[in-house]
Amino acid sequence: MKRLLFAILLLTVSASAETFTIGAGSYDCASSRISSTATTTNYGTEVYLRIYDDNTATGRFRSLIKWDELKDSLYGVSVTSCSLFVDFYAYGSATLQYGIYGILAYWLEDSVTWNNRRDGVAWTTAGCQSAGNDRTTDIYDTHTGASDTTDDGWYAFDITTLAQTWDGTDTANCQGMLISVVQNTGLYTNFDFTSDDNATTARRPKIKVIYSAATAEGITRTAHSISGAGEAHSIRGAREGHGP
DSSP: OHHHHHHHHHHHEEEEEEEEETTBBOOOOEEEEETTTTTTTOOTTOOOEEEEOOOOSSSEEEEEEEEEEEHHHTOOEEEEEEEEEEEEEEEEESSSSEEEEEBBBOOOOOTTTSSSSTTTTTTTTTTTOOOOTTOOOOOOOOOOOOOOOOEEEEEEEEEEETTTTTOBTOTOOOOOOOEEEEEEEESSSEEEETTTTOOOOGSOOEEEEEEEEEEETTOOOSSSOOSSTTTTTOOOOSSOOOOO
């Protein structure tokens, strides 16, 4: 009985909550915007990203954000909470609802456009529009805000459910987030927010993850662990060797 109890204790798996934050000057994201009126233009070096809808079939801006580092850091862990923070300033003339989709197709910051997700490779539907191929069907969080200064500042999107599709043992689908208009009730509105190229590093997008790293017999199951906000000790391969 004592031996059996000892064996059970050795096999007991415990989970400890850990938190890390990346971005805002430390392991910054890749980001760009895409435009339906400039379908072959890449905006990967712009200091601001944009969400825009002129309430017609032609005037659209959408923005893409991802951290390739998450493919390593979420391997073998269980995400319990995840939030995306973007620093907005807004202007326009309508109330706009905008939300977060998950991106499903591999894309590159320096070549993504409305037509193509990378050089020579088109989106299934232009504008990262094809549900189930380019982006998720699900919208993971939304904001609705009047286009005035009351909505300036940091916006937090709860993307826990999306991040839980990236964690565990298969993180190849960690292609980031599409921020897009969900509903426009007026003539036009655009929301701009800072990109990873903004000169003020503290205003760049950031992501906060709370996760559990299970351990057994003192050996962590986490292949690439991170501890401490902004420390990111074992993050590796930033924008290197990820994707096809």
